[in-house]
Amino acid sequence: MKKIIYTMLIGGVLACTSACRKYVEIPPEQVKVLSTAADYQQLLYNSTTIDPAYYYPIFSGDDAGTNETNWQTGLNSTTANVYTWSDKIYGSTEEDIDWQNAYKRIFIYNTIINGVLKSSGTDQEKQLALSSALVHRAFDYFTLVNIYAKQYDVTTAATDPGVPLLLKPEFLGDLTRASVQKVYDQIKADLTAAIPALPDSPDFNFNPSKVSAYAVMARVLLNTREFTEAERFANLSLAIKSTVLDLNTYKVSAATYPTRVNNPEELLMKRTSQFPVAFPISADAESMYDKINDLRYTIYTTAGATLPNPSFIVSRGYNKSRITSDGGYLGPSVPETILIKAECEARANNIAAVLTLLNDFRKKRYNNSAAYVNLTAISSDAALHLVIDERKREFVARGFRWFDQRRLSKDVGFIATVTRVFKGITYTLEPGSNRYTYPIADKYIALNPEILQNPR
Numbered sequence: 001m002k003k004i005i006y007t008m009l010i011g012g013v014l015a016c017t018s019a020c021r022k023y024v025e026i027p028p029e030q031v032k033v034l035s036t037a038a039d040y041q042q043l044l045y046n047s048t049t050i051d052p053a054y055y056y057p058i059f060s061g062d063d064a065g066t067n068e069t070n071w072q073t074g075l076n077s078t079t080a081n082v083y084t085w086s087d088k089i090y091g092s093t094e095e096d097i098d099w100q101n102a103y104k105r106i107f108i109y110n111t112i113i114n115g116v117l118k119s120s121g122t123d124q125e126k127q128l129a130l131s132s133a134l135v136h137r138a139f140d141y142f143t144l145v146n147i148y149a150k151q152y153d154v155t156t157a158a159t160d161p162g163v164p165l166l167l168k169p170e171f172l173g174d175l176t177r178a179s180v181q182k183v184y185d186q187i188k189a190d191l192t193a194a195i196p197a198l199p200d201s202p203d204f205n206f207n208p209s210k211v212s213a214y215a216v217m218a219r220v221l222l223n224t225r226e227f228t229e230a231e232r233f234a235n236l237s238l239a240i241k242s243t244v245l246d247l248n249t250y251k252v253s254a255a256t257y258p259t260r261v262n263n264p265e266e267l268l269m270k271r272t273s274q275f276p277v278a279f280p281i282s283a284d285a286e287s288m289y290d291k292i293n294d295l296r297y298t299i300y301t302t303a304g305a306t307l308p309n310p311s312f313i314v315s316r317g318y319n320k321s322r323i324t325s326d327g328g329y330l331g332p333s334v335p336e337t338i339l340i341k342a343e344c345e346a347r348a349n350n351i352a353a354v355l356t357l358l359n360d361f362r363k364k365r366y367n368n369s370a371a372y373v374n375l376t377a378i379s380s381d382a383a384l385h386l387v388i389d390e391r392k393r394e395f396v397a398r399g400f401r402w403f404d405q406r407r408l409s410k411d412v413g414f415i416a417t418v419t420r421v422f423k424g425i426t427y428t429l430e431p432g433s434n435r436y437t438y439p440i441a442d443k444y445i446a447l448n449p450e451i452l453q454n455p456r
Contacts, residue, residue, distance in 0.1 A: 037121030040112045041129040047206055050105060050136065052273035053143055053330045054098045054399060056082040056089070056438075061401035062418045063285035063392060066304075066315035071280060072423055074311050084420070084427045085435040087456045088442070096441040098147065101273065102140045103166070109137040111169040127197035134194035135208035135216065138187045139270065139331075141165070142220055145183045147438050148454065151406045152224050157181035161452055175448045184224060191217045200240050204261055205269050211240040212268035215332030218340045223407055231344035234337045241267065244334055246364045247295035254299055254323045263329075270331030272398070280304060280315040281396055288393050293367045296393060299323075318397040328398040335361070336400075339391050346384035354383040358390060365394075381413075388414060406436050 034040055044050055058064060059082045066072075072080075081089040090096055112133035116126050141163070145152075149162045157180040165178035165186060178186075195213050202209040214237035221230035243264040250257050260269055281301060289297040300320040304312040307319070321327055342357040359374045366372050377383040388408065392401055408414040409431040418429040429435055437454045445451050 034111070034115060035119055037116055037119050037125035037129050040116040040119060041125070041132070043108050043112060044129070044132055044136065044207070047269075049108070051206065051269055051271050052101060052327075053139070053270040054102075054147065055273045056098055057147060057399035057402040058272060058279075058328065058397060059083045060085065061399060061405060063282055063396050063401040064280070065282050065420060066280035066312045067421050068280070068304075068312040068315060069423075071312040071315075080422065082438070084422050084425075085429050085433075088439055090441040090443070092442045092446070094441065094443060096444070097273065099144070099441065099444070102144050103164075105140055106137055106166060107169055109133040109140070110167060113137070114168055124197075128199075131194035131197040132208045134190040135198070135213050135268070138190040138194070138220075139216055139268075141183055141190075142187050142216070142223075145180060145187075146223070146403055146406065148440055149177075149180050149183070150437055150454075151409065151432075152180055152184060153410070154225070157184065161454075164451065174450065176450045177452060184220070187220055188217070191220070202268075205263070205266050206261070208268055211237050212332050214240075215267050215337045218337060219332060222340050222343065223403075225407075225410070227344045227347045231341055231348075234341040234344065237267070237332075237337045238334070238341065242334055242338070244338070244361060244364045247299060248364075248368050250299055251295055251367060257299075257323050260324060260326055260329065265334045266329055266331060267333055267337075268331040269329070271329055272327035275321045275327035279318045279321070279397055280312045281318050283315070285392065285396050285401075286316045288389060290366070293370050294365060294393070295367055296365055296396075298367075300396075320397075330398055330400075335394055339387060339394065342390075343384065343387045346380055346387050349380040351377055351380055351383045354387065358386060362390070384411075385414070405431075409436070 034043075056079070059079055065083060075083065077091075078089055078094070080086075110133075112129055116129045116133075119126065144163045150156070150160045153160070160180040161177040162180040162183035163177055164175040165183055166173060166175075167186070191213055194208065195210055198208060198210045198213055200210045202212065205212075214233045218230045218233040218237060221227075221233060241264075245258070245263075245265055258264070260266060260271070286297075286301075291297050300318065300323070301316050302319045304310050304315045304317045307317045310317075338357060338361055342354050342361075345353040345357065355375055355377060359372075362375070363372050375386055377386055388404065391404060395401065405415050405418075415431045417431065420427055434455045439454050439456060440451060445453055
């Protein structure tokens with residue numbers, strides 16, 4: 001008998017989605033039966049469950065961490081393991097919260113996808129709930145396959161183990177890992193099916209729309225190195241929304257910085273499931289900034305010693321989560337979409353277009369009290385380096401760098417060997433290493449022997 005892949009905590013709301021016999025006309029007391037399209041849509045409005053995307057990859061990238069002893073000794077064993085790219089992350093009986101929570105959400109999405117069209121309500125209501133669930137499911141499977149499977153490679157994706165691909169709301173089922181290619185095919189199919197019924201823009205950025213679905217597709221296609229198509233979808237998204245915050249508005253006081261629901265840059269709200277009060281950025285990441293004029297440095301980061309209960313003093317701390325009173329934002333955004341477009345232009349050798357995109361964007365990030373100096377490049381390779389450097393600055397401490405390190409291992413000269421010292425021991429991570437793929441928790445393999453472990 002196959003064991004369940006996660007612990008089910010959704011409760012009575014899903015109790016009668018499929019198990020109730022059709023002749024039962026009166027629902028049990030205190031149990032919500034999903035009978036209308038609105039009932040299914042409501043499942044997507046629980047932001048506590050739906051919004052989080054991942055947590056631990058923010059510690060693994062070369063933009064995170066410090067050698068300071070107090071911070072290192074304060075990490076729990078799981079965080080220490082992801083920080084040092086260990087063979088095992090969890091103990092034999094421990095849950096992997098990123099894996100577990102993703103599959104919990106996928107169960108909800110599958111419930112909607114497989115049930116809403118049979119509910120009562122207008123066709124428009126049903127299609128919107130269905131399409132929204134498809135976008136969310138695509139996002140979570142994209143996250144899972146990029147944490148627990150090898151980086152997409154067109155020559156090996158058909159045989160590289162991906163993740164279990166569950167498409168129905170079942171507790172018991174085959175949990176054999178689908179290939180990386182099959183997972184990506186499903187992600188693209190979900191987004192393609194979702195787009196027609198979505199509104200151009202969301203009522204609130206918690207809800208999927210065309211602008212965010214296009215941006216998610218652009219992210220996916222960038223990862224599969226389909227650069228022409230990635231730019232096409234980036235353009236479709238930017239044609240609907242291209243607003244970039246001018247950080248000069250907040251350089252005197254960040255008190256008016258927009259909350260997540262009011263932030264015009266955020267296209268679909270996804271966030272870290274947790275965020276440490278004091279999070280150090282690496283010396284390498286700090287060195288990327290113009291410390292005088294780059295407002296991302298002066299607004300979003302602060303001296304570690306000034307943070308509440310500092311566990312590090314010398315290193316710079318990432319402070320944006322305290323400004324917004326929330327975790328790091330991980331969903332598609334206007335800045336990411338612009339930088340995807342810029343990267344695709346660089347790979348197409350359109351240097352002038354790259355420089356225009358980057359300079360226009362950076363002017364909204366640099367202090368306008370000083371004259372802005374335009375970036376220049378004499379080759380497409382140099383232009384591509386400029387884009388990747390800008391991604392590192394823009395997306396620091398959100399896990400984006402970890403995923404960039406994975407995909408850019410396919411490009412010579414972009415990712416170096418990473419070295420960090422943890423409690424006196426030196427750890428190294430070479431480009432393309434098996435350590436760029438997280439191990440699957442032993443608990444899930446013990447319960448489900450068909451799940452193969454990743455090589456270490």
